[in-house]
Amino acid sequence: MSGRRAGDAPLVLGIETSCDETGVGLVRGGVLLADTLASSVDEHARYGGVIPEIAARAHLEAMVPTVDRALSQAGLRHRDVDAVAVTAGPGLAGALLVGVAAAKAYALALGVPLHGVHHLAAHVAVDTLEHGPLPGPSIALLVSGGHSSLLLVPDLARGEVSPLGATVDDAAGEAYDKVARLLGMPFPGGPPIDRAARDGSPTIPFPRAKAADGTFDFSFSGLKTAVARWVEARGRAGEPVPVADVAASFQEAVVDVLTAKSVAACRAHGVDTLVIGGGVAANSRLRALAEARCEAAGITLRVPRPGLCTDNGAMVAALGSLQVEAGVPPSPLDIPASSTLPL
Amino acid sequence: MLLIALDTATPACSVALVDVAHGYPPGLSDAAATPATAGQPAATAANGSEAGAVVGGQAVVVTGRAARQVVDPRRHAELLVPLVREVLDEAAVRPADLDGVVVGLGPGPFTSLRVGVVTAGAFADALGKPAYGICSLDGVGAGLTGRVAVATDARRREVYWAVYADGARVAGPFVDRPRAVVDALREMSVSRLVGPGAALYPDVFADLAGPGPHPWPASATGARTGAGPDTRAGTGSGTRSGAGPGQTSGPPRTADPGYPSPVVLARLAAADVLARRPPAPLVPLYLRRPDAAEPHPPKTVAV
Ligand SMILES: [Zn+2]
Numbered sequence: 001m002s003g004r005r006a007g008d009a010p011l012v013l014g015i016e017t018s019c020d021e022t023g024v025g026l027v028r029g030g031v032l033l034a035d036t037l038a039s040s041v042d043e044h045a046r047y048g049g050v051i052p053e054i055a056a057r058a059h060l061e062a063m064v065p066t067v068d069r070a071l072s073q074a075g076l077r078h079r080d081v082d083a084v085a086v087t088a089g090p091g092l093a094g095a096l097l098v099g100v101a102a103a104k105a106y107a108l109a110l111g112v113p114l115h116g117v118h119h120l121a122a123h124v125a126v127d128t129l130e131h132g133p134l135p136g137p138s139i140a141l142l143v144s145g146g147h148s149s150l151l152l153v154p155d156l157a158r159g160e161v162s163p164l165g166a167t168v169d170d171a172a173g174e175a176y177d178k179v180a181r182l183l184g185m186p187f188p189g190g191p192p193i194d195r196a197a198r199d200g201s202p203t204i205p206f207p208r209a210k211a212a213d214g215t216f217d218f219s220f221s222g223l224k225t226a227v228a229r230w231v232e233a234r235g236r237a238g239e240p241v242p243v244a245d246v247a248a249s250f251q252e253a254v255v256d257v258l259t260a261k262s263v264a265a266c267r268a269h270g271v272d273t274l275v276i277g278g279g280v281a282a283n284s285r286l287r288a289l290a291e292a293r294c295e296a297a298g299i300t301l302r303v304p305r306p307g308l309c310t311d312n313g314a315m316v317a318a319l320g321s322l323q324v325e326a327g328v329p330p331s332p333l334d335i336p337a338s339s340t341l342p343l
Numbered sequence: 344m345l346l347i348a349l350d351t352a353t354p355a356c357s358v359a360l361v362d363v364a365h366g367y368p369p370g371l372s373d374a375a376a377t378p379a380t381a382g383q384p385a386a387t388a389a390n391g392s393e394a395g396a397v398v399g400g401q402a403v404v405v406t407g408r409a410a411r412q413v414v415d416p417r418r419h420a421e422l423l424v425p426l427v428r429e430v431l432d433e434a435a436v437r438p439a440d441l442d443g444v445v446v447g448l449g450p451g452p453f454t455s456l457r458v459g460v461v462t463a464g465a466f467a468d469a470l471g472k473p474a475y476g477i478c479s480l481d482g483v484g485a486g487l488t489g490r491v492a493v494a495t496d497a498r499r500r501e502v503y504w505a506v507y508a509d510g511a512r513v514a515g516p517f518v519d520r521p522r523a524v525v526d527a528l529r530e531m532s533v534s535r536l537v538g539p540g541a542a543l544y545p546d547v548f549a550d551l552a553g554p555g556p557h558p559w560p561a562s563a564t565g566a567r568t569g570a571g572p573d574t575r576a577g578t579g580s581g582t583r584s585g586a587g588p589g590q591t592s593g594p595p596r597t598a599d600p601g602y603p604s605p606v607v608l609a610r611l612a613a614a615d616v617l618a619r620r621p622p623a624p625l626v627p628l629y630l631r632r633p634d635a636a637e638p639h640p641p642k643t644v645a646v
Contacts, residue, residue, distance in 0.1 A: 093454070
């Protein structure tokens with residue numbers, strides 16, 4: 001982008017279908033022109049989790065209308081698109097395939113290059129839409145219903161993203177969903193727990209698994225079990241469950257480990273920028289604690305606005321835009337969708 | 344008018360570039376394509392290069408310009424768009440030259456089926472051209488005369504099936520266990536079953552075996568042969584271009600089980616295409632609900 005007007009840069013259409021959101025974004029030269037979303041989250045709510053076949057059907061139904069909505073939101077036409085980017089993985093296999101097949105069709109029909117991108121790298125890239133290019137090597141903490149990962153990001157556009165650690169069992173957002181269900185709250189569990197926690201105090205000493213094990217891995221399965229046992233014990237004793245305190249204590253245990261390990265990762269790699277992304281980045285307590293700890297450690301914290309933290313097409317278009325401008329070669333039209341795509 | 348037609352509802356990933364026009368093909372007399380003999384759909388000209396049909400009371404010429412088919416049930420998403428490009432390149436046609444897209448809506452295994460449907464929808468959307476959906480079983484049954492049933496693999500020990508009378512679907516599509524299909528066909532006095540599902544349960548379907556459908560590029564033709572890549576990696580994977588197995592060149596291959604023909608699908612959409620009728624939304628024929636069970640209520644009732 002340097003020294004170049006956004007108006008001259010290539011227009012990148014980004015498509016994201018790795019989970020339950022059909023996202024389409026349009027980015028030109030680091031500027032977000034449109035970001036449209038169709039979500040099947042309501043259809044999954046009664047099952048307490050995302051049902052892959054329901055998600056895939058919803059993607060198919062929403063795909064073309066969501067692309068058209070993005071273009072009309074930006075006042076652009078299909079033939080204005082200069083490149084198509086798509087999440088090639090990781091994610092739900094059947095869901096990914098809908099986006100990948102659509103992206104290939106758009107690329108071939110429009111005669112433009114295709115860029116298959118990594119979902120986690122796209123979560124990091126979306127921050128550049130709000131806060132500009134990453135200054136140098138960064139650490140990224142990505143937390144959502146599907147992932148909990150710490151990444152070292154030397155050069156995003158060139159795809160240089162290396163995993164430092166990840167959850168060994170449940171994703172952070174998954175733990176939120178399970179604890180929310182236990183407390184009689186709706187799916188997804190992040191927002192209701194965050195709200196309930198504001199009225200409680202984090203006084204119950206739930207465990208911080210792996211907090212001091214020296215790795216950058218996470219584990220949230222034991223925490224979820226500890227909350228369940230604690231709640232059951234109250235029930236057996238005939239005592240009411242202090243929902244707000246349980247929510248606050250659970251949440252504190254999660255964000256304590258997440259932020260402590262993120263700061264430790266920055267220190268270990270001599271990096272002074274931390275980017276947080278993923279749906280859980282919208283969590284108010286995670287933001288507050290990360291801000292406090294980063295400030296104390298002299299680390300610049302970058303968190304995109306909540307609407308960009310969750311899965312969306314803008315993040316895919318953002319990474320595609322960085323790749324196109326950096327001259328990264330496009331993907332062949334036979335790239336697979338990979339549910340376990342490595343970084 | 345130039346159409347890209349595709350189908351991914353069976354292990355075959357099939358693409359054809361098809362020209363549809365009003366009128367009668369050369370080599371086919373007017374009489375052969377009048378409504379009086381509409382019971383013979385897809386009448387194939389002696390030279391095999393063009394097919395005439397009466398669609399919606401109008402005579403239509405359907406010409407296959409190029410075609411590809413690869414049988415590999417797990418790689419439709421990787422194969423399909425490159426095959427579309429090959430077909431366009433072979434005929435020196437640009438995407439923008441197309442007038443529309445035709446796609447098999449299934450029934451078929453969901454993941455593969457969606458690849459075809461979303462590809463068709465996105466391709467047409469990008470070009471601002473219509474996309475027409477046709478039942479994939481029609482891609483077999485509409486090319487047959489007499490009373491005949493068509494079956495494809497629905498997995499889980501079931502088949503997708505439909506019944507045709509002189510090329511017109513009169514029952515289905517359904518999904519059922521093979522035994523139930525046999526019973527239903529007996530009741531409907533249908534004594535012949537074809538399609539890739541028929542060979543899957545030879546014991547159950549033994550009494551219904553009959554001559555299969557005409558292999559598709561042979562009835563589709565105009566398509567050149569031999570331009571496609573050869574057999575690719577993967578079990579049971581092979582690319583076929585242009586010629587059907589009726590032609591004797593090349594090594595022997597397993598019999599074509601009669602996969603849906605994209606050329607037949609294009610023919611079935613031809614009347615709508617030629618009349619520029621707006622297409623219905625592309626809705627896959629799933630025939631089954633998603634597998635999803637509601638969780639048991641939490642053991643602990645909090646608060
Ligand atoms: Zn995500």
